[in-house]
Amino acid sequence: MDNVRHRYLSILPDLPLWVETRGLLLWEGSKIIENPTQSGFVVWSTEDGIGSVVGEPEPQAVALAARDVPELLAFEDNIERLRSLLRAFQAEPATIFTEPELLPYAPAHRCCEISLDEISVQSHLPADLLAELSNVAEDEVTIVAAFDGSQPVAFAYVASETESLWDVSIDTIRSHRRRGYAVSAVVHLMCLMRKKGKSAVWGALESNPASSNLARRLGFLENARLWVLTRKTA
Structure with missing residues (x-):
C-alpha cells in the first residue's frame, strides 16, 4: 500500500461516516490525489x-474525479466549497445509520448466498439489476438472495467494506416489494458478516424516505x- 493511502487510513477512523471512503482507500484499484x-x-x-x-483537495483534482465518476461524497466541512466547484452536480444529504445490538426479526423466507453462475441464469430479473449483481459477483463480493419458491427475488450485498464495517446494498424486484424479502436477505447477510466481526452501515438519501x-x-x-x-442529467 502506498504512503498516501496509509497516511489517510491512519487519520480517518473506522467509523460509519467513513465506511465508503475507507473502502475506496483500501482498494488498490482506486485513484487518489492529495493536496x-x-x-x-x-x-x-x-x-x-x-x-x-x-478536506480541501486542489480544484483540479476534484475536477478530474468528477470527470471520471457520476457520484462524489462530501462532508460537513467541504460541501459548500464543492457546490461551488461542481456546478454540473446536484447535492443531496444522506443519513448514515448503524445496526442495532440485537438482530432484527426477519420473515421466514428462504435465504442463501448466490453465485455468479446462478445469477447469470435468472431471466426474470430486470436487465439493469442483472448487470449490477453480475458486476458485484465478479468482484467476489458476498451476495445473499431471498427466494420465493425457486426464484431469487430480493438481494443484499456488501457495497463497501472496511476493517470492522460494511455498507448495505439491497434490491428487490418490483413484484415482491413490501413483502419482507429484502428484510430477510439483509438480516441473513448481517448474520454472516457478524461472524466476521463486522457491523452493518446503512446509508439513505433524503429523497428516499x-x-x-x-x-x-x-x-x-x-x-x-x-x-x-450526483452529475446532473440533461
Missing part, C-alpha cells in the same frame, strides 16, 4: 462510479450525515 499541503484528498473508483472528497423508514423499522440508529453529489 500538496496534505490538507485533503479525493479518492475515486471508475469501476464503481463513486468517489469521496475529504422508504429506505430511512426501513432502516429505522429494523432498529438501525442514526449516526452521521454526509452529502452525495
Whole structure:
C-alpha cells in the first residue's frame, strides 16, 4: 500500500461516516490525489462510479474525479466549497445509520448466498439489476438472495467494506416489494458478516424516505450525515 493511502487510513477512523471512503482507500484499484499541503484528498473508483472528497483537495483534482465518476461524497466541512466547484452536480444529504445490538426479526423466507453462475441464469430479473449483481459477483463480493419458491427475488450485498464495517446494498424486484424479502436477505447477510466481526452501515438519501423508514423499522440508529453529489442529467 502506498504512503498516501496509509497516511489517510491512519487519520480517518473506522467509523460509519467513513465506511465508503475507507473502502475506496483500501482498494488498490482506486485513484487518489492529495493536496500538496496534505490538507485533503479525493479518492475515486471508475469501476464503481463513486468517489469521496475529504478536506480541501486542489480544484483540479476534484475536477478530474468528477470527470471520471457520476457520484462524489462530501462532508460537513467541504460541501459548500464543492457546490461551488461542481456546478454540473446536484447535492443531496444522506443519513448514515448503524445496526442495532440485537438482530432484527426477519420473515421466514428462504435465504442463501448466490453465485455468479446462478445469477447469470435468472431471466426474470430486470436487465439493469442483472448487470449490477453480475458486476458485484465478479468482484467476489458476498451476495445473499431471498427466494420465493425457486426464484431469487430480493438481494443484499456488501457495497463497501472496511476493517470492522460494511455498507448495505439491497434490491428487490418490483413484484415482491413490501413483502419482507429484502428484510430477510439483509438480516441473513448481517448474520454472516457478524461472524466476521463486522457491523452493518446503512446509508439513505433524503429523497428516499422508504429506505430511512426501513432502516429505522429494523432498529438501525442514526449516526452521521454526509452529502452525495450526483452529475446532473440533461
